[in-house]
Amino acid sequence: MSKILVVAEHDDGNVKKATLTTLNMARQLAEKRGASIDIAVVGSGVGGVAEALAGYGAETIHVADHADLAYPLASSWAKVIADIASAADADVIASSASTTGKDIMPRVAARLEAGMASDVVGVVDTDDGVGFRRPMWAGALLADVVIDSDVWVVTARGSAFDAAAATGGESAIDAFAAEPNLAASRTRFIRFDGTQSDRPTLDEADIVVAGGRGLKSADGFNQVVEPLADSLGAAIGASRAAVDDGFCPNDYQIGQTGKVVAPQLYFAVAISGAIQHLAGMKNSKVIVAINTRDDEPIHKIADYTLVGDAFSVIPELCEKIAAVKSGS
């Protein structure tokens, strides 16, 4: 029987939403293939993560808990994930198409001589069996692909799948004797400089306020984007032009070469809507474009358009939101 191994993503002992969206994709695949699902939890001090996932319908949760796995270095994590997959006899290994998944999973595929479908947005039936739908050419088209090898590696786009709900029941938790072999790694972990913020993270936020080059400077970006994000409890994003021009940090970038998001509400402020930007946000549920021009590509996918100067309309919008909140 086919077995799907889902690689868990976690942060500070907490299960990330990316694990649950991957699990949802795995459930859809399991239904089509008649497969069972196992979960791999890799890291250091991750017993709590395994316990938190025990009610999600996996048969076995394999826990590779080792001090040398504290940081997800692709070389050591890929080895351990491939080892777990072989020991568990898994024929599909799935993870999120997050930065971590993109880093690690191609190495897992190489180790297992597996074909790989990356960034999948759907599980589909094709004339050649079960396949995967994935965007190509910056999302300009969707391709259905099948994998020919015996073992498959798949990464799932988080914004394309809902988070899997708990099913109840208890998975077996199995300690896996991990051998990360850090000494053989050509990379070494030095330190992690994380962004400290009280805002929701960009890829998990319900509301995103993104700013573009039209905001002219870092001061302009902060002056316009921050108050609107604050008033809505939103995450902040940006176009690549805004990042390249130094208005905001790199990890704000949304698009083909940045993050892919699909929040309930997306504000594109002073963003023209180049295809590479749309690739990262066009599946947002409601899109609001705020732009001085009314003929930019962003308007073609926007649900609401506000034509005006962001420097004057955003403060007005914030005042109106504050008034609604206070009930006046």
Ligand SMILES: Cc1cc2nc3c(=O)[nH]c(=O)nc-3n(C[C@H](O)[C@H](O)[C@H](O)COP(=O)(O)OP(=O)(O)OC[C@H]3O[C@@H](n4cnc5c(N)ncnc54)[C@H](O)[C@@H]3O)c2cc1C
């Ligand atoms: C290989 C490749 C990968 C790329 N990857 C990405 C990516 O991941 N993400 C990404 O975003 N881009 C990406 N790009 C760049 C992309 O092509 C565009 O250059 C970029 O998205 C433009 O950013 P922008 O909309 O902020 O700037 P612009 O295109 O310069 O648009 C600025 C907008 O602001 C409006 N504006 C000006 N002043 C105001 C004002 N006061 N109030 C309101 N509106 C105003 C203007 O009318 C205009 O629409 C990539 C490009 C390549 C070639």
